[in-house]
Amino acid sequence: MTMSETSATTAGTVGGTVGGTAGAEVLRPHAEDAFADELAALAGADDRPRPPRWRLSPWAVATYLLGGTLPDGTVITPKYVGPRRIIEVAVTTLATDRALLLLGVPGTAKTWVSEHLAAAVSGDSTLLVQGTAGTPEEAIRYGWNYAQLLAHGPSRDALVSSPVMRAMAEGMTARVEELTRIPADVQDSLITILSEKTLPVPELGQEIQAVRGFNVIATANDRDRGINDLSSALRRRFNTVVLPLPATAEAEVDIVSRRVDQIGRSLDLPGGLEGIAEIRRVVTVFRELRDGVTADGRTKIKSPSGTLSTAEAISVVTNGLALAAHFGDGVLRPGDVASGILGAVVRDPAADRVIWQEYVETVVRERDGWKDFYRACREVGA
Ligand SMILES: Nc1ncnc2c1ncn2[C@@H]1O[C@H](COP(=O)(O)OP(=O)(O)OP(=O)(O)O)[C@@H](O)[C@H]1O
């Protein structure tokens, strides 16, 4: 039998946020709430066929992620900046019976894309399993409410659904973060779910059969490979989409300034983005150190051990903006980003510091218009 009809009443796992944050100002709203207007406008304008239980057609989901303008003039902001094809392949995968694996180095928007895809496809990005070395099988399959279990024995009421089980029962998108951090035997509990589309509950002599519309988006980090490799059996059940680092400095500046602007607004930071020159500088420094060569291709430099991802550039600029807002004149200046850059670059105190000092003395010092930044770097200790 299927248990989809009772799935919404599982003890303690359904029914919104603990403590009832409805109405209160949450620090970080889910994508489906933050962009509710855009999603509603897309649903209204979308006359293309929708796969079973999808809130939008694949075309509208891709437009939600990549941005665009609807016939009525509504502007959909881009969430993901990068090759269009990547998002098209990802969305198409979700409409098939194969699951989606987003792979890439840290900070390439894997989690971000996964959240927005789930929000656009299912209207709910919260059916989430956070993968860690300690993730138990119950997090993927189901657990028990022990008080109920002891009092009344195994029953449907004593069962605690996992997010994956709920997604199966309701035909929704489940998300598994950091799949390769999960121990191999626990990962393997996904195999039956993804290939048979069923989750047996032997204690009750029942099973949960996935309803159409169910799928899984997993994310995994390139650098973590080798910690817990994906078994080839599990890998075959996924379509893998690799998210690249931003191709050009301009694209990366665009990503950083968009996100910083959004984050700044949600933190109520005054000051707009007059600091775009400073953002460009942070991105240049990060890219040059990452690539091991200056932007003009002339000077080879050593790369430090940190990843210097776009995500880190975003946080350096956001912190800089907060410094400028609270202790400066509100405009982002070299002194506001220098210490953040230093913190991101110097992960290994010995080796990275030498690399950074060399970069400051050979590249930063010589560059036209970078005098203030050079001074700021010296001040924070390079
Ligand atoms: N191409 C991109 N387009 C839009 N935003 C991006 C892009 N690359 C990075 N970002 C931004 O970087 C931030 C971090 O991304 P996210 O946390 O999703 O990275 P991740 O790939 O999951 O990293 P990790 O491997 O560390 O988990 C997000 O705020 C996201 O907006």
Ligand SMILES: [Mg+2]
């Ligand atoms: Mg992530």
